[in-house]
Amino acid sequence: MDKHPIGIFDSGVGGLSIWKEINALLPHEPTVYLADSKNAPYGEKSKDEIIQLCIKNTEFLIKKGCKLIVVACNTATTNAIDYLRAHYHLPFIGIEPAIKPAALRSKSKKIGVLATKGTLSSLLFHNTAENHAEEIRIYEQVGTGLVPLIESGRMDAPETRALLEKYLDPMIAAGIDYLVLGCTHYPYLLPVLKKILPEHVRIIDSGEAVARQTKAILIKNDLLADTVENPIHRFITNADVKILQGFLAGYGPSLEVAYFDF
Numbered sequence: 158m159d160k161h162p163i164g165i166f167d168s169g170v171g172g173l174s175i176w177k178e179i180n181a182l183l184p185h186e187p188t189v190y191l192a193d194s195k196n197a198p199y200g201e202k203s204k205d206e207i208i209q210l211c212i213k214n215t216e217f218l219i220k221k222g223c224k225l226i227v228v229a230c231n232t233a234t235t236n237a238i239d240y241l242r243a244h245y246h247l248p249f250i251g252i253e254p255a256i257k258p259a260a261l262r263s264k265s266k267k268i269g270v271l272a273t274k275g276t277l278s279s280l281l282f283h284n285t286a287e288n289h290a291e292e293i294r295i296y297e298q299v300g301t302g303l304v305p306l307i308e309s310g311r312m313d314a315p316e317t318r319a320l321l322e323k324y325l326d327p328m329i330a331a332g333i334d335y336l337v338l339g340c341t342h343y344p345y346l347l348p349v350l351k352k353i354l355p356e357h358v359r360i361i362d363s364g365e366a367v368a369r370q371t372k373a374i375l376i377k378n379d380l381l382a383d384t385v386e387n388p389i390h391r392f393i394t395n396a397d398v399k400i401l402q403g404f405l406a407g408y409g410p411s412l413e414v415a416y417f418d419f
Contacts, residue, residue: 159380162391163371164223166191166214168199169308169396170404171342172229175252178368179227180390183375187388189221191419194396198304199232200273200340207275211237215245217419221391224380227371228252231272231339231363235279248374253281254339255361257289262359263335269296269328272339273304282339296331298324300340307342310400318349325353338362345404393417 163186165176176190191214199207211233218226227250228234228241234251241249254276259268268290276282277297286295306317328336336358338344344362354360375381382388392414394401402414 158382158384159224160187160382160385161222161224161380162187162189162389163375164189164191164218164221164226165229166193166211166218166226166233167229167341168210168233169194169197169304169342170401171304171307171340171345172227173401173404174341174344174362175227175229175364175367178364179371182368183372185383185385185388186375187382187385188390189218189223190390190392191217192392192394192396192401193419194308194394194400197308198273199230200275200299200304202275204236207233207236208240211241212244213419215241219245219247223247225250225371225374225378227367229341229367231341232275232279235276235281248378248380250367250371250374252341252363252367253285254337255363255366256285256295256337259335259337259361260290260293263293265332265334266292267294267296267331267333268335268337269298269325269333270337270339271298271300271324271343272337274299274301276339294331296328296333298328300324300343303346304340304342307345308396308400310403312345312349317346318353321346321349321353325350329355329358334358336360387411389413391415393419395419
């Protein structure tokens with residue numbers, strides 16, 4: 158049994174959607190979550206900038222004693238995970254858009270992908286699309302402006318819905334039957350997305366798959382903490398603590414939320 162925490166980082170609150178899946182599947186595991194909201198969104202930065210931010214986040218979590226790190230950001234994964242795996246000794250779990258399951262299930266052979274510029278322009282994204290969607294038409298859309306709205310808690314704001322309608326209407330007209338959410342922030346838009354999309358269009362993200370992979374890697378490396386009572390979950394942000402607390406409402410007293418200018 159390994160009582161060290163799982164480390165998770167994202168360019169803000171988006172990765173909390175991944176944390177919640179991991180916590181549900183692995184309730185005995187302590188965690189440290191790092192929200193780099195000050196530098197959000199990563200999707201508009203260069204590859205070199207993204208790698209440098211990921212190095213900073215990784216070294217912060219290593220100092221906190223983390224035994225495994227989940228890169229809970231599609232843009233960070235697609236641009237930096239190869240570098241991280243090559244330069245650090247602990248296991249890394251990455252995230253990429255769930256193109257494969259969407260492609261396998263699509264009946265119309267048309268799927269939409271809503272993601273950041275950094276994800277859609279990455280080599281990993283294009284390799285994934287080529288390997289798993291040969292006979293599928295993929296409609297890509299950069300979700301410019303969505304991450305700042307989510308980071309400020311404005312998921313239900315009129316400007317958020319207006320942006321989503323602008324991005325999704327062409328996909329709907331083209332006949333997609335699956336929408337892949339290629340950013341960990343975007344699951345927080347599910348209530349609005351379901352109002353905009355026709356009932357037959359299914360929404361898919363990577364959260365459950367990432368949690369299952371995290372468990373598998375912990376087992377493989379003999380790192381599970383399967384008997385820890387009331388594990389502590391620490392959340393650290395370099396922006397407004399109240400925003401982070403709002404996204405964690407209802408998750409109990411074992412959460413520690415703090416500001417740190419990292």
